[in-house]
Amino acid sequence: MTTPSTVVVEPADDRNRYEISVDGRLAGFTEYRDHEEQRVFFHTEVDEAFAGQGLASRLVQEALTDVRAAGKRIVPICPYVAKFLLKHEEFADIADPVTPEVKGWLRTQLY
Structure with missing residues (x-):
């Protein structure tokens, strides 16, 4: 019998992302930048060790x-x-919608 895992999603505003942890271990994140009233999501990643558990979907x-x-x-x-x-x-x-203007703005924020 396996022990159920504790899965927690929390904002990490200081890193401009939301993080998902499993039993206290960081399993993944989705990154964003705020542009006026928009939160622009540009990258989501889940560690291979946690793949196939539906964590990315829950995180998003x-x-x-x-x-x-x-x-x-x-x-x-x-x-x-x-x-x-x-x-x-x-x-x-x-x-x-994703527009060329938003993509251009995001490039100025990331590079």
């Missing part, structure tokens, strides 16, 4: 729920977040 769902609660909108530059949105239409009302 909880991150987007937090964005909604904060009254912000999302821009899914990250391919995983964009794919998640295709399957989860409940977030369509807070999603903005």
